[in-house]
Amino acid sequence: MSAKILTNCKVYTFDNTQPYATALFIENGKIVALGNDANSFENPKTEQINLQGSTIIPGLIDGHIHLKQYALNLEKVDCDTKTREDCIQRVAEKARTLPENQWILGHGWNHNEWQEGIGNAKLLDQYTQHHPVLLTAKSLHAAWCNSKALKISGITKHKKNPRGGIIARDKNEEPTGILYESAVSIVQNMIPVPSISEITTAVKVAQDNLLSYGITGVHDFDKRDAFQAFQNLDKTGDLKLRITKNLPLDYLDDAIAIGLQNGFGNDYLKIGAIKLFSDGALGPQTAAMISPYKGQPKNRGMLFLNAKEIVEIGKKATQNSLPLAIHAIGDRAVHEVLIGIRMLIEYENDHDLKNQRHRIEHLQLIHPDDIQMFSSLPFIASMQPIHAASDKTMAIKFWGERTKYAYAWKTVLDRGKGFVTLAFGSDAPVETPNPFKGIYAAITRKRPDESEPSENWTPEQRISLHEAIHAYTQGCAYASSTENHLGKLAPGYFADLVVLDRDIFNLPPRSLLELNCIATMVNGEWVFQTNDKIGQEYFSSAFLS
Known part of the structure; x- marks a missing residue:
């Protein structure tokens, strides 16, 4: 693993102690130092790569994907x-x-x-x-x-x-x-099941797609055969993404029986949380609602788990160092999950157990009476901003005025400050995994085909560009307990980064939709490079003599 110096670049580190730099020194897969030019580093024979003014941000992490x-x-x-x-x-x-x-x-x-x-x-x-x-x-x-x-x-x-x-x-x-x-x-269950070999091949192709978007890590929510495919790629050295593998509830007893705990694994593949479903989804109107769907007076969706049931499952999990990741879309489901997590944390405290980093997946509709819990309840709000753009028409149609607190990441950040961590993802294949389209949705609450936000679509829930990227980097790193070596560019952190074709912080929002990743680095090695006319020039390396 060769050492290298990246020079002549705009580095947004997302590290408060040194927010900006123009040169990076990388060795053994990690960032050794940041500076203002190559002369900042005393390594005269290290490979230098002149990035000709390109922009660098930390590697992006998709916090919810079905890989x-x-x-x-x-x-x-x-x-x-x-x-x-x-x-x-x-x-x-x-x-x-x-x-x-x-x-x-x-x-x-x-x-x-x-x-x-x-x-x-x-x-x-x-x-x-x-x-x-x-x-x-x-x-x-x-x-x-x-x-x-x-x-x-x-x-x-x-x-x-x-x-x-x-x-x-x-x-x-x-x-x-x-x-x-x-x-x-x-x-x-009647469809012929693809072999593990076929899944492995398909995942390897999909991995290349994700790397081309600047995604360097994912939190996966598929089942055992996916986990086997990831292990196959890891064994052969072909796993380039860092994967946090969340496990379905069906496997909780098996995980406990063999002693699997959160964080077990290596730098590329490790165990995450236990996935539960508390309700359905907005599209088929099966998300669990406190009040009926607009125009459907008898339909309140489907509630799969209430707070007490969540706690009973959570006790088994937390006793064995496994957090919960709970799917909740409708406001009834979100209410039950919030109460369940609060009760579970009380149980952990009463029994001298480590507080696990429990997650709520999607968190698409919040009842106003439940917002007060955010100011005292620590949890991960694992949300997918692109859903707000895609679901806008449906949400207004079926939730009506309740959409004031739909996809409410600004409320999550403001009211949950110090307790709630916002982590962004895509939910691919439900949506595109392109993180820049997700970031665009987070800061505009628009679909790509919209020129102006609707008056009915709560523009006050927009967040800043920095906050959106933070949710795709440090937020996801915290959710997987890897915040001490992932999510920002700082000495001692893994050299996972993205080279962009334009300065992301000096673009009109709409340009995010066409923003391109020129190169992606994971663990100090290039895992994706473009073949465009300037991409090759960027990676014609020179050595200092």
Whole structure:
């Protein structure tokens, strides 16, 4: 691992003791020193790389991603279309290229964006009589399948709803082809499972995509087969991302039995938290609500865990040094999780247990009465700013005036100061993992196609550029208990950094959408470089004599 000096660059360190520098000295994968030019360092034979005035920021960390699903989705039909018919035609095109009886898989539809409304099996059947079809919704909390997939899965009018799921039915009780929450797994369980080798290959390709965005670490929320793929890459030296692997609740007893604890692993792959679900999602209107969805007086969503149930699970976890990461989207779910975490921390204190860094994943809607808890309750607010842009129309439609405290990261920062840590991610493949689009959403609360913020979309919840990048760096590092060597550029910290094509702090907000990563470094080594006309010049290294 060679030493190197990066010179002639604008370094935003995010280190309060030295916020800015123009040169970096790197050795053995870590930052040794920062200065104003190469002469700041007494290492005359060290490789020098002149970055010609480029901007450097700390490596970005995606605090919530489904890496295996993102990797496999790169090969699926893209169902993120403007109309339902466009989605159907993409499926039809795929059907023409596949042998009979081979599954057609797709992802990304959102019926709330389609004027035609939600789909049904018959619409797919006209093009896919010889193929079973499963299209997962953008939220991953619903799916659309054809009649052949329903038949293979044994879903008939006599099939009962599974626990925590709903099979949508018509007036004659026949399945429509739309499945919600756990009902999706009935069909998913019939699809041939990709081998660990195939997953490993797909993840390696997806890793390159993430590195090209300047992402140097992720917090993953997929299952065991993803963990196996990550270990395969680690064994061969092909794992370049730093991965915090969160484990599903199903594996809690197994983790306890073999003594796994938070933080176990190495610098590239380590154990994180235990993932729980307290409710569904906004898209299919299954997020648990205190009051009904607007226009749906009988629908308050689906609550999967209440505070007492969260505490009972949490006791087992915290006794074995495992924090919780709890999915909560609706205000009822958020309320139950906040109460549950408060009770769990009290339990930890009463039993002389270390306070774990418990997380709330998504935290999309907060009831005003619960905000006061932020000023005394330590937890990680793991949020995805790009959801605010994508969900805007749905949120206003189904939550109405309640959106004042939807995707409320400014409230989280201001009211939770000193207690709540804000960590940003993407929730890919639900959204793009491009962090600059997430940062844009955080500071503008706009979709890319909007010129002005809506009066109804709480512009007071916007945060600063520095705060947004902090949430993608130090916030995520704190969430994984790695804040002492990740998240900023300072002596002793890992040399994980991003080289940008423009000064991110001197751009109009809209330019963030076109901001490019020229190079990405992890552990002092370049893991991504562009091939553009200036990229090659940047990495023509010179040596001092």
